[in-house]
Amino acid sequence: MTPPLTLPPPDEAERPLLRLVRSTGFKLAALHAVLLVLSAITLGGFFWWSTAGYLNRQTDQTVRTDVLLLSARWREDDQTAIARAIAQRLAEDADDEAIYLLTDPAGTVLAGNLDRWPGAANAEGQWYELPLVRAGAATVGRIYVLDLPDGARLLVGRDVKQRLSLRELVADAVLYGTGLAVVLAALGGVLVRRLLQSRLAPVAETATAIGHGDLSHRVPLSGADDDFDRLAETLNAMLDRIGVLMEGVREVSNAIAHDLRTPLARLRGRLEESLGSGDPASLRVAVERGIAELDGIIGVFHALLRIAEIExxxxxxxxxxFDLAAVLADAADLYGAAADERGLVFDVSLPQALPMVGDRDMLLQAVANLLDNAIKFTAPGGAVRLTAVRHGAEVAIAVADQGPGIPPEERGRVVERFYRAEASRGTPGSGLGLALVQAVAQLHGGMLQLEDAGPGLRATLVFPAPEPQVDAEPPLAAVV
Amino acid sequence: MRILLVEDDKDVARFVMKGLKESGHIVDHADQGRDGLFLAASEQYDVIVLDRMLPGGMDGLRLLETLRATGAKVPVLFLSALAQVDERVKGLKAGGDDYLTKPFAFTELLARVEALGRRGRSEGPVTRLSVADLEMDLLARSVKRDGKAIDLQPREFRLLEFLIRHAGQVVTRTMLLEAVWDYHFDPQTNVIDVHVSRLRQKLDRGFSFPLIHTVRNAGYMLRAEP
Structure with missing residues (x-):
């Protein structure tokens, strides 16, 4: 077994017993032991009550009946009749359990199988459980004493020695069972603790490695497909996600290093150059262009942070x-004028209502970016088309243009930060628009598809639709 | 207007104060939260410009929450480097009236401050707005210029309403996007310009003088004189 990786405080390390007692495994085992002991006691008690107790109650009943019959015999006859009856009963007693004793007022034994009257049993109408000497052998009897009217005394009882030994047996069983349970629990505690530790040690090991900065570690699965494996899977999924985020951060810093330095260098050069010219008019122009350039850099900076925030x-x-159709109608309204101005046909086809669950502002910005691109890349006279439909479990928002399109081999790359397709190099833009659209799509569990619209590009955002309140598809209505 | 600026960065504070004073405003400055709260609570201001991250144990959010708890209704513009959408929402929830993120253009700050100061003075709901020969009926949703009815789309109506309410003030493109379209980001193309130029065609074409003016490097202004 691998030793635990996180070192316990020194005072605990020196006291292994304390550590054992504090371990979860031991606590579980102790709880188990308590339950075991309780159930042993309950079981023993019930067993006793339903066997020995039952026999006791039956004995009492028999003795009571016997006493009743014998006292009746006395009333109709005399002492000799009772003595005869007792002798007969003793002779017929196959179980060898019966105890009888009849004495006259002087205490002389008239009949029965006891040598003398037991000293402790002197009150009339009482039950006793006493050690006796019966037929020369020491035993224990449960007896009932009755004073007869002429001063004679009758004692009726049963030998309960066997029953007592049964009780002792049950008590012993409970006692030893409890002891055994405690021993088993202690063993179980050590075992469970070892088991838990052997399963938890790899998790602790991974956590420590990650704490030291090595994000490539993952918790190994035992293959048992149990709770621990599921915990490990959850942790691994979390680590994967953290890895992706870290990768994203790294990418962003690379992108910033690469693509913000260029405009910064340009800006710096321009300002330095204008400083040397000494002419106030050109100085002013340089400062104005510098501010414009800075605004561009700030825009890129904003967009980068926004993407990182979304991701x-x-x-x-x-x-x-919210209702996606209304949001899209707003976007269409905002961009419709721009499309008109550029001499484009702007064709909008939206359902009357399109329920969606998500971030309204982000979706709006994603669609706005797509419309921005479509209007920018389509030559005057061309058409831009915005559609939204719900296909079963999916919502699709498509923006199609009649621009130059994106060649298939570049489609995977245009969603990367700062990547700009060949055809777009001459137009203004940061190369972040589609990266943001992609990030928004992923935030909503959807994706961005880029296809050839022949001619042009069709960018489609596909999202899983929210659980439908009403399954009926709303009819399509043209809104422009 | 009397403006309180609570900002710890000396250069930003100096630059903002200089700009506001040049525009004819009186500016007080506090460089930490407690002083800012003291000034805000003891003096009468038309607008407070408030940084979020401040030294002295009291940040902008706490300052504003404390101030609002005293019942002060003075308009507050947050000026913050915290640009995330959630941060913006936090600022508005704490009682802020507007939120501008750093870095910012001074024209944008000035336009927003003046818009806020104006809003503080308006009394009760109005049903009619007018500038020069332009009249807007907010109930009938009709617009007339020089007695002639002008037909506007609903969005153009809202755009014009915003311009009239801020007549004589610079209104930036971002302010229009936020107020008229409820957009909180910068579109790459200047979609706002197209809408304003359409509105301008309907409003100014065929009349003796233009009402909508372009302010270079800033935005637009609706005013009567040429």
Missing amino acids: AGARRSAFAA
Whole structure:
């Protein structure tokens, strides 16, 4: 077994017993032992009550009946009749359990199988459980004493020695059972603790390695497909997610290093150059261009942070139910004028209502980016088309243009930060628009598909639709 | 207007104060939260410009929450480097009226401050707005210029309403996007310009003088004089 990786405090390390007592395994085993002892006692008690107790109650009943019959015999006859009856009963007693004794007022034994009257049993109408000497052998009897009217005394009882030994047997069983349970529990405690530790040690090991900065570690699965494996899977999924986020951060810093340094260098050069010119007019122009350049850099900076924010999943807290159709109609309204101005046909086809759960602002920005691109890349006279439909369990928002499109081999790369397709190099833009759209799609558990619209590009955002309140598909209505 | 600026960065504070004073405003400055709260609670201001991260144990959010708890209704503009959407929401929830993220253009700050100061003075709901020969009936949703009815789309109506309510003030593109379209991001193309130019065509074409003016490097202004 691998030793635990996290070192316990020194005072505990020196006292292994304390550590054992504090371990979860030991606590579990102790609880188990308590339950075991309780159930042993309960079981023994019930067993006793239902066997020995039952026999006791039956004995009492028999003795009581006997006493009744004998006292009746006395009333109709005399002492000799009772003595005869007793002798007869003793002779017929096959179980060898009966105890009888009849004495006259002087205490002389008239009949029965006891040598003398037991000293302790002197009150009339009482039950006693006493050690006796019966037929010369020491035993224990449960007896009932009755004073007859002429001063004679009758004692009737049963030998209960065997019953007592049965009781002792049950008590012993409970006692030893308890002892055994405690021993088993202690063993179990050590065993469970070892088992738990052998399963938890790899988790602790992984956590420690990650704590030291090595994110490649994963918790190994035992293959048993049990709770621990599931915990390990959950932890691994979490670590994968953290890995992806870390990778994202690294990518962003690379991108910033690469793509923000260029405009910064340009800006710096321009300002330095204008400083040397000495002409106030050109100085002013340089400063104005510098500010414009800075605004561009700030925009890129904003967009990068926004993408990172979305990718971190932090915006999921802003998810709410809203009508996507209304949001898209708003976007269409905002961009319709721009499309008109550029001489484009702007064709909008939206359902009357399209329930969606997500981040309204983010979806709006994603669609706005797609419309921005579509209008920017389509030549005057062309058409831009915005559609939204619900296909069963999916909601699809498509923006199609008649621009140059994106060649298939570049489609995978245009969603990367700062990547700009060949055809777009001449147009203004940061190369972050589609990266943001992609991030928004992923935030909503959907994806961005880029296809050839022949001619042009069709960008489709596909999302899983929210659970439908009403399954009926709303009829399509043209809204422009 | 009397403006309180609570900002710990000396350069930003100096630059904002200089700009606001040049625009004819009186500016007080506090460089930490407690002083800011003291000034805000003891003096009468038309607008407070408040940084979020402040030294002195009291940040902008706490300052504003404390101030609002005393019943002060003075308009507050947050000026913060915390640009995430959630941060913006936090600022507005704490009682802020507007939120501007750093870095910012001074024209944007000035336009927003003046818009807030104006809003503080308006009394009760109005049903009619007018500037020069332009009249807007908010109930009938009709617009007339020089007695002639002008037909506007609903969105154009809202755009014009915002411009009239801020007549004589610079209104930036971002302010229009936020107020008229409820957008909180910058579109890459200048979609707002297209809408304003359409509105301008309907409003100004065929009349003796233009009402909508473009303010270079800032935005737009609706005013009567040329």
